[in-house]
Amino acid sequence: MPLRYLLDTNILSDLIRHPQGNIANKIHAVGESSVCTSIIVAAELRFGAAKSGSIRLTDRVDIVLSALEVLPFDPPADRHYADIRQQLTRRGEIIGPNDLLIAAHARSQDLIMITANTREFSRVPQLGVENWLDG
Numbered sequence: 001m002p003l004r005y006l007l008d009t010n011i012l013s014d015l016i017r018h019p020q021g022n023i024a025n026k027i028h029a030v031g032e033s034s035v036c037t038s039i040i041v042a043a044e045l046r047f048g049a050a051k052s053g054s055i056r057l058t059d060r061v062d063i064v065l066s067a068l069e070v071l072p073f074d075p076p077a078d079r080h081y082a083d084i085r086q087q088l089t090r091r092g093e094i095i096g097p098n099d100l101l102i103a104a105h106a107r108s109q110d111l112i113m114i115t116a117n118t119r120e121f122s123r124v125p126q127l128g129v130e131n132w133l134d135g
Contacts (some may be wrong), residue, residue, distance in 0.1 A: 003032040003069065006106040008115035010046045011132060012037060012068075016045075016060045026132045035114075036069040038105045040098055073105055080104040084124055095120040103127055 007015075015023040024102075027035055044064050051060040081104035088094045095103070099117065103124040106113045112128035113121050121129045 002034070003036050003109065003111060005030065005036070005130075006071075006102070006109070007035055007037045007068070008102060008113060008117065008121075009048075010116040012041060012045060012064055014116075014133060016057070016064055019060075023132055027122045031121050032067075036071055036111070037065070038071055038102050039073050040101045040105065042070050043082050044098060047104070058065040059131065063097045071105065071109065073101065077101075077108040081110040087125055088123060091123075093123045095123060 003130075005122055014021065018024070045061045045065065046058075049061045081101060084104050084107070085094070085100055088100075094100075099120050103113060103121055107124065107127045112130055113124075114130055114132050115121050116131050116133045118129050118131050121127060
């Protein structure tokens with residue numbers, strides 16, 4: 001099954017906090033082979049664990065990331081980044097720098113962005129966005 005969904009930091013944070021919760025159920029329903037995350041999301045999660053100083057949290061982040069495909073940020077993501085940033089800047093609707101990179105990554109791979117931050121990601125043209133924490 002091809003990849004279809006890119007999981008954002010807040011979605012994976014919820015999975016780390018609730019390993020048997022809604023996100024785990026949704027991943028099971030769509031199939032583990034259809035979900036992935038971005039190296040940028042992995043970096044955000046690892047930073048959060050390091051900042052907390054919690055070995056337990058670091059271990060849980062390691063477990064979750066080892067179970068997922070973590071996509072490298074490769075071309076054509078750079079072109080999508082430039083296009084998205086230019087469009088959002090022109091409209092005065094810029095989003096956070098890491099969210100911009102993650103959105104470009106998802107769009108460049110034709111993946112649906114799974115996030116609780118739908119307000120920002122829905123500004124990105126031609127990016128499918130879903131919130132798996134809603135319901």
